[in-house]
Amino acid sequence: MIDTVMFDLDGTLLPVDTDKMIMDCFMGLSKKLSNLFEPQFFQKMLFASSMEMINNLEPDKTNEEVFFDSFLKKTKYPKEKLMPIFDDFYQNDYKSLGCGITADKYVKMTLDLLKERGYDIILATNPVFPKVAIKERLKWAGVDEKYFSFITSYEIMHFCKPYIEYYKEIIEKLNKKPENCIMIGNDVDEDIISSEIGLKTFLVEDFMINKSSKDISSINHGNYKDMFEFVNKLPYLNKRS
Template sequence: MKVILFDLDGTLLPLDTEEFIENYVKMLSWEMKTLIPQDLFVKKLWESTYAMINNTDPGKTNKEVFWENFFEGIECERELILTKIGDFYKNRFPELKKVMKPNPISSFILKEAESIGLELVIATNPIFPEIAIRERLRWINAENFSFKLITTYENMHFTKPRLEYYEEILSIIGKAPEECLMVGNDVEEDLIASKLGIKTFLVIDYMINRNGIEPKPDYAGSIEDLFYFIKNMGGNHIERIRCCPRTCKSSFPLSGIPRT
């Protein structure tokens, strides 16, 4: 194993993704209401987000797809909208830290991975601009790590759960699938990386399983389990245990990592 790909929201960043998105949309639409009615703004925001998710054109970044869709039928001057949104990310977006459930372990996980020579990738769904992703990294004291790549809507051409998203990451970092581990909390968006031969670790603290499918990760456990998994990665300390029903409703095997 040479590289760990980390999802952000609900994985390294301890929060409920639905709660975060709900607060984000309310706050952003309120800030934009002097230029675009809130209902229209929310409608265009979601339409443009789904346009990114459904895009299959490798010649367009997610950012290009988003704004091409967003400005269709919008009469307000483009530069006014972009300036207003830029101001929102600088001045108001940091307030969304309030939805996070503080847990210092994420920065220790990244430090531990770096200390044993692993390269780090932030493989968050690239539907946000870099400024918003780096701000969320600050919330977990992770802004100063030497990441091989941070996927953003500016530098990526596909989103999760498309395999092309993971293929693009592998191409950028110059690694084979078997050299990587994908760590995430979304059964569909993160575990799909296994179809390329990437090993997966499902973090169950804020697990997302929209369609109730049976998760089949290579490893799984809490964010604390992930820390010990990485800490013991060089040894043979990983054993298989059953899921604790008090913390997880599914019955798939979890990785039990002894505290050594």
């Protein structure tokens, strides 16, 4: 029986173009550190270290550790000098990136419905950002972090999407059974891959990413309203008051 629903964030709960959001973040960080790095050079370093983090499959290093191990090799500055600047960016400057984003009403309706019916809700966002940035993006989506029993961030996770190890880690950390879980996301490669270990899936099409041009006809899919209606078919797990 389904008892857990996992959600991607960017392009799913948060109606946004993921590539544009990441580029805006890179540009914002490069501006923040422009007194230390030439912006174009910094963005190249940031991208390279981010890709090393995403592709790392060493289980003994968190994503944060992999990122900074890579990044610090490319710069003469110590982590103690850089981290306060990164932290200040995510605590303050980062908020401005959410301007112009409009939350979708069906997102909160879906989460409310699941919470009312007793489902465990997990935020399975690609853990390439610190938790402070993820919590900020939840605000842009009009969603309270209290909906989620677990949020994947780069401080605690050891793998990234699109690798199946990412989903295995969630399952193992939370002692879940894959067949009891649904993964809802907008990326055919990064989110629907979870079906390989037995998760049921739903693909949100509004900001769909399908870089491999895969046939999605056999996948549960639709827009935000369809997502709500898909979830609305799930039964109550608890007794209604």
